Amino acid sequence: MSQVASNERSLPRSGRLLRALCASLITLLMLVFVLDLPSYLGLLVHGQQYLALFLSLSLALIFLTIPARRRSRERSVPWYDALLAILSLAGGIYVALNAAEIVRTVGIITPTRVALGFITIALAFEAARRITGWALLVTVGIFILYAHFSYLFPGVFYERGSSWERIFSFLFLDPTSLYGPALDVIFSVVVAYVLFGNLLYATGAAGLLNDLSLALFGRYRGGPAKMTLLSGALFGTVSGSAAANVVVSGVITIPLMKRIGYSPHFAAAVEATSSSGGVLMPPVMGAAAFLMAEFLSVPYAQVALAAVIPSVLFYVANYFQIDTEAAKLGLRGLEPGEIPPLRGLLRPSLMFIVPMGVLLYFLFVTSLPAQLAALYACVAAALTSYTSRASALTPRKVLKLLEDTGVNCLQMAVIGALAGLILGVMTLGGLGSLISQSLVSLAGGNLWALLILAAVANIILGMGLPAVAIYVLLAVLVGPALVAQGVDPMAAHMFIFYFGVLSYVTPPMAFACFVAAPIAGCSPFKCGVEGMKLSIVAYVVPFLFIFFPAFLMKGTLLEILYTVIVASVGSWLLAGAIRSYHHRKLRGFEALWIGIAALAWFIPLPLSTAAGLALTVLFYGREFLVRRSVRSA
Numbered sequence: 072m073s074q075v076a077s078n079e080r081s082l083p084r085s086g087r088l089l090r091a092l093c094a095s096l097i098t099l100l101m102l103v104f105v106l107d108l109p110s111y112l113g114l115l116v117h118g119q120q121y122l123a124l125f126l127s128l129s130l131a132l133i134f135l136t137i138p139a140r141r142r143s144r145e146r147s148v149p150w151y152d153a154l155l156a157i158l159s160l161a162g163g164i165y166v167a168l169n170a171a172e173i174v175r176t177v178g179i180i181t182p183t184r185v186a187l188g189f190i191t192i193a194l195a196f197e198a199a200r201r202i203t204g205w206a207l208l209v210t211v212g213i214f215i216l217y218a219h220f221s222y223l224f225p226g227v228f229y230e231r232g233s234s235w236e237r238i239f240s241f242l243f244l245d246p247t248s249l250y251g252p253a254l255d256v257i258f259s260v261v262v263a264y265v266l267f268g269n270l271l272y273a274t275g276a277a278g279l280l281n282d283l284s285l286a287l288f289g290r291y292r293g294g295p296a297k298m299t300l301l302s303g304a305l306f307g308t309v310s311g312s313a314a315a316n317v318v319v320s321g322v323i324t325i326p327l328m329k330r331i332g333y334s335p336h337f338a339a340a341v342e343a344t345s346s347s348g349g350v351l352m353p354p355v356m357g358a359a360a361f362l363m364a365e366f367l368s369v370p371y372a373q374v375a376l377a378a379v380i381p382s383v384l385f386y387v388a389n390y391f392q393i394d395t396e397a398a399k400l401g402l403r404g405l406e407p408g409e410i411p412p413l414r415g416l417l418r419p420s421l422m423f424i425v426p427m428g429v430l431l432y433f434l435f436v437t438s439l440p441a442q443l444a445a446l447y448a449c450v451a452a453a454l455t456s457y458t459s460r461a462s463a464l465t466p467r468k469v470l471k472l473l474e475d476t477g478v479n480c481l482q483m484a485v486i487g488a489l490a491g492l493i494l495g496v497m498t499l500g501g502l503g504s505l506i507s508q509s510l511v512s513l514a515g516g517n518l519w520a521l522l523i524l525a526a527v528a529n530i531i532l533g534m535g536l537p538a539v540a541i542y543v544l545l546a547v548l549v550g551p552a553l554v555a556q557g558v559d560p561m562a563a564h565m566f567i568f569y570f571g572v573l574s575y576v577t578p579p580m581a582f583a584c585f586v587a588a589p590i591a592g593c594s595p596f597k598c599g600v601e602g603m604k605l606s607i608v609a610y611v612v613p614f615l616f617i618f619f620p621a622f623l624m625k626g627t628l629l630e631i632l633y634t635v636i637v638a639s640v641g642s643w644l645l646a647g648a649i650r651s652y653h654h655r656k657l658r659g660f661e662a663l664w665i666g667i668a669a670l671a672w673f674i675p676l677p678l679s680t681a682a683g684l685a686l687t688v689l690f691y692g693r694e695f696l697v698r699r700s701v702r703s704a
């Protein structure tokens with residue numbers, strides 16, 4: 072999202088008005104679709120009609136606002152971008168006007184359909200190049216080339232191949248492809264939550280999060296870093312984007328962490344990991360979580376509930392490492408005069424608490440669809456804004472809100488479209504089942520080998536692809552292979568989702584670290600290495616919830632509580648092992664000792680817990696004897 076804003080061309084007044092109109096139409100179109108307003112007039116509008124208009128408006132807006140070259144300083148829209156914007160509307164208008172006929176004759180190939188399919192896909196590729204870079208479009212291009220040239224491949228990858236006419240017609244019009252589930256989730260759900268997040272920003276509710284976090288944690292040792300954890304989790308709920316979290320809160324939190332004594336790369340890593348963790352944090356997670364609900368055919372609330380324990384453990388482990396590092400460096404909190412009084416924030420914080428309460432109620436109590444729950448939360452946020460004159464929504468704020476929501480969704484619209492093309496190629500030739508069978512064969516039927524392959528594939532793809540695209544690709548390719556090995560579908564998809572998000576903080580790319588490092592004035596690679604240390608639990612827990620469903624809230628209350636308690640103890644000990652400090656500086660074998668004890672605690676089995684307890688007691692018994700010997704001397 073921030074990439075869109077940073078690369079926009081400076082438009083004259085007429086161009087800004089056109090931009091505002093197109094962006095606002097995207098938001099209004101989502102509202103009409105989610106609320107199903109045409110049905111109140113007795114009109115039937117197909118979902119593909121909405122999706123076609125959404126994508127065509129998004130593509131046109133990209134060509135009007137994002138120049139072809141990143142450093143271009145042109146103010147006016149060049150003729151070729153104006154032409155591309157007009158062509159973008161052609162495909163959407165064709166589908167919107169002929170949707171009923173398309174549904175009846177979707178398999179019929181005509182020159183018009185082939186031409187419009189080729190043009191729309193080419194425009195989506197160019198838009199992706201401008202707004203996300205080359206990696207995504209190269210990946211999708213390889214899949215499309217395979218759909219035609221698959222007859223040249225040996226062994227299990229051999230297929231007859233499809234003609235170019237069939238490929239472009241199918242990818243353009245089939246309900247599983249371009250205007251398919253991926254774009255549907257982006258349009259109906261993600262846009263609704265972006266609207267909710269922007270509404271919280273417009274009313275000032277999101278701006279209270281840093282002050283609230285600072286008031287709660289600022290006075291304790293390493294307080295600004297602990298504050299960053301809370302604000303990262305809360306900002307994740309608002310934005311659903313790791314990069315956006317870093318940009319918004321990092322300019323405040325990173326200088327504070329450096330000022331109290333944390334190193335620049337540690338401060339940047341704390342911001343990057345807490346912001347990435349916000350994408351994993353219910354109730355509003357990243358866009359891939361909404362797609363997960365679609366793939367699994369379950370309510371989004373089930374996905375959010377399953378993510379509670381892993382996401383909480385992620386932040387608990389981060390907290391322990393931050394506190395341990397602060398103790399190791401002898402840091403203190405902020406001065407009392409630098410901390411805002413908590414009492415003064417209680418009433419304004421209702422502007423955040425009330426909408427979030429409404430969202431949780433409609434998601435988890437009434438099981439309302441995620442997009443409708445978001446709109447009810449938007450209504451609550453709008454009403455609570457009038458508790459203060461400064462926060463009250465005005466017509467100007469509303470117009471800006473509609474525009475910002477449309478602009479902030481451009482990147483996700485393109486990613487959803489290209490993810491749909493991947494799904495379309497899988498459907499067209501059966502490539503997904505071929506690769507799933509090949510992965511099972513490559514792993515030799517060994518589940519651990521298959522999980523490691525999936526984790527490595529996630530990290531490698533994360534070097535260039537957005538998390539949504541990674542999830543879609545591996546959900547189709549690896550997900551069925553994991554399920555075929557007996558893994559619970561929710562656990563399999565959550566495993567893929569987690570490692571996709573971890574690519575944000577895993578070198579060499581570590582996108583969130585590349586955003587945070589310039590703010591801190593440090594090396595992105597050093598920030599990434601530190602980010603991996605801080606996120607260590609997130610590399611362990613996905614393997615655990617494959618074998619222990621209690622990590623995903625499946626099981627009895629006693630099993631779930633037991634799992635949470637032992638994993639929390641493990642997180643505490645693991646922090647000491649990673650930081651080589653546990654009440655004092657540890658030697659190598661001592662760090663290894665409590666590291667092994669920590670891993671034993673993580674496994675929620677009586678024998679493993681007993682082993683972890685024994686190692687912990689022996690460690691502290693040795694500490695007691697050493698300290699008594701020192702005091703005697």
